[in-house]
Amino acid sequence: xxxxxxxxxxxxxxxxxxxxxxxxxxxxxxYTAITVVHSREEVKKFLxxxxxxxxxxxxxxxxxxxxxxxxxxxxxxxIKEMGVGMDTIGRVAHWLDDQSDxxxxxxxxxxxxxxxxxxxxxxxxxxxxxxxxAVKRKYPWHFLFWNILDQLKDTTN
Numbered sequence: 001x002x003x004x005x006x007x008x009x010x011x012x013x014x015x016x017x018x019x020x021x022x023x024x025x026x027x028x029x030x031y032t033a034i035t036v037v038h039s040r041e042e043v044k045k046f047l048x049x050x051x052x053x054x055x056x057x058x059x060x061x062x063x064x065x066x067x068x069x070x071x072x073x074x075x076x077x078x079i080k081e082m083g084v085g086m087d088t089i090g091r092v093a094h095w096l097d098d099q100s101d102x103x104x105x106x107x108x109x110x111x112x113x114x115x116x117x118x119x120x121x122x123x124x125x126x127x128x129x130x131x132x133x134a135v136k137r138k139y140p141w142h143f144l145f146w147n148i149l150d151q152l153k154d155t156t157n
Contacts, residue, residue, distance in 0.1 A: 066104075067107045
């Protein structure tokens with residue numbers, strides 16, 4: 001399969017037809033590039049530049065499928081929730097079983113990061129609501145309607 005762009009012909013690469021030395025060089029370039037981007041924002045920019053939206057979505061879905069499998073969800077649950085095929089789930093399950101622990105480790109670390117972000121967002125929301133309450137108390141005439149609603153709510157409870 002070839003891709004044409006501005007008079008340049010791109011050939012789809014078949015991994016088994018690449019020399020071992022070149023394969024190592026290409027993969028080393030990828031792994032090194034990934035390790036030098038540190039923040040979440042840098043990773044987002046890098047992957048947006050490197051992969052198509054479809055490729056990023058497919059990779060993200062595989063990671064979430066792995067998470068669901070590690071959490072013990074059934075194939076049928078995953079199919080229903082995510083709209084993916086049995087083959088896709090089977091491939092991810094195969095990678096989880098046959099490869100090193102990279103997938104599992106990434107999913108576990110990802111869950112920790114999601115937990116931290118959820119707690120951070122939750123505390124930011126609490127702070128925002130607390131600050132809003134302080135502003136309402138400081139400027140009662142500006143928030144007369146809300147203050148009346150709050151008083152009505154307190155008297156009904």
